[in-house]
Amino acid sequence: MKKSLWTLLAVGWMAASSATPPAHLVDSLKSACQSEPDARKRVDILLNLKDLNDSSEDELYYSRKLFDEAAAVGDGFAVGASLGSLASYYISSPGAGDSLARILAQAEPLMRGSGMEGLGAYYRMVELARRIQVAGAEESARLCREYIDSVRTLPPGDVYEEASRLFLKGIAAFRLVSAEGNLQMERGLPFWNDELALLGRMRPTARRNFHANLITCLIAAYSSLEDQSGLVHAADGYLAMLDEYYRDPEIVRRRPYISKEMSYLVCYYSMCTSPLLDERNLQAYYERYRRFADSAAADAGNLLTNRQGFYTISAEYYNRRGDYPRALAYLDSLTVQLRPGGVTSQLVAISANKAKILERMGRYKEACGVYNEVVGLRDSLSSHRYAEKVGELEVQYGLDKAERDKALLLAQKRQNSLYFALTILLLAVIAVVYLWRNLLRIKHLQHNLSVESQRAQESERLKRDFMGSMSHEIRTPLNAISGFAELIAGEDLTEEERREFAQIIRDNTQLFTSLINDMLEVSQLDNTSAEMPRKLLDISKIIRAEMEHLPVKEGVEYRLELAAPEIVFPLHRSYVSLLVRELLKNAVKFTEQGSVTVECGLTGPDTLTLSVTDTGCGVEPGLAEKIFDRFYKGDPFAQGLGLGLSLCRLIVEKLGGTIALDTSYTGGARFVVTLRDA
Known part of the structure; x- marks a missing residue:
């Protein structure tokens, strides 16, 4: 039973990986999306691009883009359509559980009331079920027991939460028994049948997703019980639900390119190859599948157009019935489809299956040849196993010993070639890594030289500026x-x-x-690296003292606006006095008319803000950082060395704060100092 479930997954992977969207249609939609100004119409185009690129390398890109743009316009249906790929990525990525929780928290309010309602509960259920399935026996049992304990005291939830709990209870029921060495899927059947009864109350997409998860468990459980009628009833109900879902007006209107085949394929594969079904039911399901494969449900350029799914199911069906010639014919067709893509594990598996069928037909020499081909395809990874099989066939059925030795020699030769290639590859990788490290080191040295050169040039420039300023300002x-x-x-x-x-x-x-x-x-x-010693001081007194020394300037008013009469904060008296003095001196220098205003106050329990505002000529926003450079003067003919603001920044940084020009103020210049209590 476990093997059959893995087979279903393998078929799903094969089918999905073979789907390729029509390039001309995708290009046309991409062009339309780039030029469409209407956000809601762009979401509809992205929804089509996402569906056309399902299982392609661009699937995740379009899903992310669709989610972001649909969320921005509040389109819950499109948000839900994007979740499948995003949730699959987060669920399969270790440590991304928080990302899944965040994206579902953002999506659920948008999906509420839409056709996508309930998907949040579904993906949370899938995430926990996957953790239970991939964990080791002890960890899996612990997770199951923890989950059962956690839901015992929970109040009843909505239909989606209740369905999730029933599904996970069923998983826990059979996994706890499986931990003891018995794989009994039927232990979960009572819970899954109760969940099945709830599906009719769900919104369309949630119903399809919950049912798709449920059908694999129901098929496995009824197969374990050898209950043919239960198996047929479960499969028919699932297929009928899919037919109804893909006829839903909103799905037809908004998702014309949605991939339908995989939903059907998993069920049809199980039913067309089930050893439990009698000849009549087996043939009936295969005929239904043939009609489905030839119907309009097979979209152009998608899964059933390239027929890989059809060939796979047909080969398994005829192999199951013992019609080996037809099974071989479908395997040959499948090989022709896959061979242009190069050697894959799927192609190797098909060749191995073909060899087994030839062996059952008594065509031992052909079987030996196919096994030789498998040896070639898998190189050294499986060469010993298949070479031994070749030897057994040749001994058993009297094939020529020289041919057997030739096959073994070929396998050994290919194995040696692979070892040689791997050795060369390893040496090449080591050489590349060595050269790359040297290149990085050289680039690092070049970067350091460039930085030092720039520093030297800057130092030379500062020295020239300093000497020029000194020769003028001191003289x-x-x-x-x-x-x-x-x-x-x-x-x-x-x-x-x-x-x-x-x-x-x-x-x-x-x-x-x-x-x-x-x-x-x-x-x-x-030259001081140590922090300045500070003690509690009333900065309002320092500001008043500095403002008392300001020169009287005709047409200029000095203002002091304090948030409180006393503003006590840990400060260094002399340097804060110097800071206030330099800021006031700068403001007075460039203000001919108007006012110079000092504002100060505590803006938090450990934050002090001081600002000096003038109505002078102001500073261009592009020079907001440049003015703090040492020896920089906006007016080269102005008095001074250009050290005032540079000195202010040095003091503020030593006090653990920041100083900046407020570029939003356009009536002059405003410098804002923020100090924090370390």
Whole structure:
């Protein structure tokens, strides 16, 4: 029974992998999708592209795109149509359970009330069932017991939740017995029959999906019980449900390219090859399948058009009936279909099946030849097993010993060739890895050299800028001091002129001192890696003290807006004073009319925000970061070294905060400082 279930899966894989959409139709729809401005019409086109690309390498891409665009416009039907591929990917990907939960949480509200309602419960059921199936015996039993315990106290759910619980209870019932060494699918039958009774209350797509999962279990259970009538009743009910589903007006209208064949194929394969059915029922199901294969349900370019599914089922059917010539004919047709795709495990399996049929027919020499072909196809992976089979046939039926030795020698030769090829491949991989590592190392060194070169160039530029600024900015106050000192020594000056010249000397001395202090502060901060010591201070007092020293400027108003009379925060007094002083000095310098406003307050339990806003000339948004560069001056003729804002950023970073230009403010310039309590 377990073997038959795996056979069903193999047929499904073969059929799905052979489906290829018509290229001209896909290209036409892709072009229409790119040019369609209407979002809802684009969703309809993506739905068709998704259906046409089922089981192709583009399936997941179109499913993701369909989900995103359908969710954006609230199309629950299209969201549900995209879930099959996405859920399969997340379920089969280790550690992606959270991704499945997130996508279902997003999809379920959109699908509620649509023809796709209930798919969330279905995919959660499938995810748990898969974990139970692939786990080892002990882990599987633990998961089953945990699930049964978890649902005992749950209140009744909707029809989809109840169906999920019944299906999983059936899985748990037979898996717990299987853990003891007995595969008894029939133990789940009472739960699955109760689930079957609920399907009529479901929305169309959920009913089809729940029923498709259920039919494989029902077929296995009734086959285990050898209950032919139960098996026939279950299969007929499933096929009737599919006919009704694919006639549903919404499915016909919105999914004209939906792949129908796989839904039917799994059931027909089981029924056409079942050892339980009598001759009359077996023939009846095969005839039904032949009619289905020749009907309009076989879409152009899809599964049944290339006939692989039909050839597979027909070969198994006639093999089951003992009509070996017809079985061989269908296997030959299947081989012709598959051979252009190169050697595959499926092609090897077909050849092995053909050899067994020839052996049953007594055509031993031909069987030996086919086994030799299988040896060639599978190379060393199966060469010993098939070579031994060739030897047994030749000894048993008196074939020539030379031919047997030739077959064994060929198998050994191919095995040696494979070993040689693998050795060469391994050496090539090692060489490629070695060269690649060297290339990466060289690229890394080149990158480091480039970075160092850029740093050196930047350092040279900064040095030139610094020397240029220094030669101008320091010479200016020194010239003023020297010149006015000579003038003040003259005897023909009035007292008022002496006072004016003395003030000019004091101002230039202060300017000179300020320039030197800025350079010293920048140098000290650059060479300090330790964090600044901080203690609780009232920053409002620091701000008031700095604003009291601002020069009176005609037409400019100074404003202070505090969130509270006292704003206590861990700070470094001297550096915060310097920060406020530099920001105010910068604002006053560029404001000719209007105001300079300082705002400060706690914006959180551990966050302090300080802003200085002016109504001056402002800063272009593109220079929002450039102005913090050392020695940068927006106006090269403006007074100063261009260290003020650079010094502000150094202080803020040492305090563990940030400073930025508020580019949304267009009435001048606003600098915002954010400090956090470390």
